[in-house]
Amino acid sequence: MPHLPHSSPAALTLTDLPGPDVTVRRLRHPGRWISGGLVLLLLAAIGRAFAVGQIQWTVVGQFLTAGVIVTGFGWTLLISACALVLGVALGFAFGIMRLSENPILRFAAWLYVWIFRGTPVLLQLLIWFNIALVFPRLYIPGLVDERMVDVVTPFVAAVLGLGVNEGSYLTEVVRGGIGSVDRGQKEAAHTLGMTPGQTMRRIILPQTVRLILPVLGNSAIGMLKFSSLAATIAMGEMLNAAQRIYFINGAVIELLFVCAVWYLAGTTVLSIGQYYLERHFGRDAATASSDRRGFWAWVRRPAARGEA
Amino acid sequence: MSLAVKAVGIRKSFGSHEVLKGLDLEVAYGEVLCILGPSGSGKSTFLRCINHLETPNGGYVWVDGSIMGYALHRGALQELPVKRLRAQQSQLGMVFQHFNLFAHRTVLGNVIEGPMVVRGLSRDEAEARAMGLLEQVGMAAKASSYPSQLSGGQKQRVAIARALAMEPRVMLFDEPTSALDPELVGEVLEVMRNLARGGTTMIVVTHEIGFAREVADRVVVMIDGEIREMGAPQQVLSDPGDPRVRSFLSRVLA
Numbered sequence: 001m002p003h004l005p006h007s008s009p010a011a012l013t014l015t016d017l018p019g020p021d022v023t024v025r026r027l028r029h030p031g032r033w034i035s036g037g038l039v040l041l042l043l044a045a046i047g048r049a050f051a052v053g054q055i056q057w058t059v060v061g062q063f064l065t066a067g068v069i070v071t072g073f074g075w076t077l078l079i080s081a082c083a084l085v086l087g088v089a090l091g092f093a094f095g096i097m098r099l100s101e102n103p104i105l106r107f108a109a110w111l112y113v114w115i116f117r118g119t120p121v122l123l124q125l126l127i128w129f130n131i132a133l134v135f136p137r138l139y140i141p142g143l144v145d146e147r148m149v150d151v152v153t154p155f156v157a158a159v160l161g162l163g164v165n166e167g168s169y170l171t172e173v174v175r176g177g178i179g180s181v182d183r184g185q186k187e188a189a190h191t192l193g194m195t196p197g198q199t200m201r202r203i204i205l206p207q208t209v210r211l212i213l214p215v216l217g218n219s220a221i222g223m224l225k226f227s228s229l230a231a232t233i234a235m236g237e238m239l240n241a242a243q244r245i246y247f248i249n250g251a252v253i254e255l256l257f258v259c260a261v262w263y264l265a266g267t268t269v270l271s272i273g274q275y276y277l278e279r280h281f282g283r284d285a286a287t288a289s290s291d292r293r294g295f296w297a298w299v300r301r302p303a304a305r306g307e308a
Numbered sequence: 309m310s311l312a313v314k315a316v317g318i319r320k321s322f323g324s325h326e327v328l329k330g331l332d333l334e335v336a337y338g339e340v341l342c343i344l345g346p347s348g349s350g351k352s353t354f355l356r357c358i359n360h361l362e363t364p365n366g367g368y369v370w371v372d373g374s375i376m377g378y379a380l381h382r383g384a385l386q387e388l389p390v391k392r393l394r395a396q397q398s399q400l401g402m403v404f405q406h407f408n409l410f411a412h413r414t415v416l417g418n419v420i421e422g423p424m425v426v427r428g429l430s431r432d433e434a435e436a437r438a439m440g441l442l443e444q445v446g447m448a449a450k451a452s453s454y455p456s457q458l459s460g461g462q463k464q465r466v467a468i469a470r471a472l473a474m475e476p477r478v479m480l481f482d483e484p485t486s487a488l489d490p491e492l493v494g495e496v497l498e499v500m501r502n503l504a505r506g507g508t509t510m511i512v513v514t515h516e517i518g519f520a521r522e523v524a525d526r527v528v529v530m531i532d533g534e535i536r537e538m539g540a541p542q543q544v545l546s547d548p549g550d551p552r553v554r555s556f557l558s559r560v561l562a
Contacts, residue, residue: 184408187361188467192422192474193398195391202425206412 059254063245064261072241073262079158079230079237080223086163087223088216091170096200098175109171116168122229125161128152129233158230158237166219173215177208210281217274224266228259238262312337312478312509317367318357320350327353329533330367335478340510342520342541345530346556351513352405354530355482358511359400360393372399372477398426401471405483407463409455415442415466416451422474434473441469445499461492465499472503479503481512517560521545529553 063069090112097109116124132148139145152160181204189199209216231240242255313335320328327350335341343351356362358369360376368385369376377393378385388396410418419438423429429437442448445465455463464484471479481500485493497519504510504523514520520527520541527544529537537544537553545561548554 182408182411184404184406185410188402188404188408188410188470189421190361190394191359191397191400191402191471193394193426194422195394198425202421203410210412 055253055257056251057254059251060257060261063242063251063255063258066245066258068241068245069238069255069258069262072236072238073266075155075235075237076224076227076239076262077266079155079162079227079235080220082159083162083166083227084220084223086159087166087170087219090164090167091174092205094167094171095174095178098171099178113168113171116165117172121161121165121226122232124165125157125229125233128157128161128164129154131157154230154233154235157233158227158235161233162223162226162230166223170216170219173212174208177212178204180211181207213278213281214274217270217277220274221267221270224270225263228263310337311335311370312339312372313358313511314370315354315358315367316370318354318364318369319366320353320357320362320364327533328357328364331530331533331535333528333535335509335511337477337509338507339525340504340508340512340523341526341528342524343511343513343528343530344515344517344520344556344560346559349530350533351530352482355480355511355513359397359402359480361402371396394426398422398474399477401474401476401479403464403467403471403479403481403484405486407455407460407467407487409463409467409470411455414452414454415447415458418455418466419470419473422470426474438469438473441472442466444472444502445469446495459492460488461495464488464496468496468499468503478509478511481510481514483513483515485514485516515560517545517557529556531556 094109094112097105098113100106100109129152131152135148137145138148138151144151185203185207186199189203194202227237228239230237231243234240239259242259246252246255311334313333315331315333318328318331318333319326331354333341333354343354345351353362357364358371358376360369363377368378374396375385376396377388379388380386409415410421413421416435416438419441420429420431420434423434423437424431439448439451442451445468447462447465447469450458450462450466455466458466468479468484484500485496488496493516497516500510500512500519501523512520512524524541526539527537527541528535529544529548529550531550531552536550537548544553545557548557
């Protein structure tokens with residue numbers, strides 16, 4: 001037998017083997033310490049840059065709880081909530097239509113997605129805001145007869161613009177969700193004698209909601225941020241309020257930072273809510289059982305694809 | 309002996325592939341019929357045509373006084389609205405190979421769903437009856453578990469209870485033990501054996517030759533979308549006339 005080179009471990013004979021309680025030494029990872037240290041240094045440098053930069057942090061603190069800003073944030077929340085509700089409702093309605101047996105319903109749903117997913121949401125907001133130029137009056141016989149400018153206030157335009165746009169994305173999400181519920185679920189419901197409507201409501205949709213809940217959570221977070229676009233149509237939400245203040249006092253960056261703090265607070269709360277919602281609804285899903293290590297483990301998980 | 313099911317000239321194609329080539333079958337009340345045959349012979353498709361999970365391309369199925377999916381009108385078959393087809397389908401209990409339990413409902417929730425939603429029973433009444441059925445299949449202790457917490461055999465026993473809850477005229481079984489680990493097959497067959505003993509009308513698509521020999525009143529062997537052999541299990545299984553049936557049986561009995 002040739003002599004083994006120096007670097008290879010010599011063959012262990014049975015008499016050399018240690019007992020079962022032998023100490024185990026873990027492999028050291030100096031590279032992790034170095035890269036971690038470098039990132040910490042970088043973070044410290046960025047933090048210092050902002051500390052010594054031309055920002056009056058006292059102004060940030062002063063406006064953080066200013067009445068106008070807090071009211072603006074209230075509007076931000078209200079717009080986001082209304083638009084999300086509208087978007088989810090439209091998403092389910094058109095998502096179900098996308099799978100209809102009726103080709104005309106399918107086409108209508110496709111058209112909706114094509115138009116509203118294919119144009120920028122900012123553009124849509126501006127169009128909703130100026131819709132009175134096309135339809136001066138809103139007239140539904142026996143129900144409404146008013147000037148369009150009185151109906152489509154900046155608030156209504158913001159909710160419509162953001163909600164209808166979100167609905168076009170959620171249509172595809174709902175369609176995919178329904179499609180990924182096992183076909184056998186539908187067949188089982190049919191053999192029990194359940195009608196298509198009963199099957200959809202009681203069997204398919206509850207399982208769809210569970211599947212698309214993570215996406216809906218991301219939608220809520222995204223919506224909170226996209227609502228800032230309403231600032232462009234004179235809706236007095238938080239960003240608009242901040243702009244009106246800094247046009248007067250010139251503290252541009254300070255007020256934008258105030259907004260950043262509030263948006264971060266909002267998205268953080270939503271993230272926590274999303275975590276608990278997913279955990280609750282996932283209680284009997286096989287996928288959730290492996291992921292119950294708590295909120296902080298979830299925070300540190302690798303980001304999912306497409307997560308806002 | 310009155311007829312429960314009569315299938316007349318059932319044909320079914322998927323694209324250009326003809327799966328069923330004009331099948332006739334009669335099943336009497338109280339009878340247990342086992343459908344055997346190699347994979348791809350069309351036996352599952354035939355069962356799914358009987359309860360209209362697949363719509364036949366030709367022929368029709370008569371169940372307990374009405375034609376599945378159609379009304380006879382001036383000598384022609386007029387397609388029924390979905391709601392009336394579903395009412396007919398609820399007369400046929402179906403047990404699937406992959407159980408198809410409602411994943412978001414507990415065991416009890418699965419069994420009461422049909423009686424409450426389709427039959428309009430109150431929750432209390434449906435639950436009381438469901439518990440009786442779960443007792444019968446030995447799953448009462450798991451009433452509040454979710455399907456994902458059950459073994460395959462347990463899922464299939466719940467699925468049988470769910471189908472029975474509709475008080476169907478006929479029970480259809482589509483390879484009910486094919487997806488089970490070998491040691492779990494017995495508990496499901498035991499439940500089916502008890503049903504047969506109790507006089508339930510059953511059509512069972514299966515690979516379990518032993519079960520067919522022991523429980524079936526009649527056995528059908530399908531090959532390539534046709535019924536090649538039909539008769540008492542002793543006769544069909546031990547002395548088949550058709551050479552292709554003989555070669556199939558020698559392979560599965562080996």
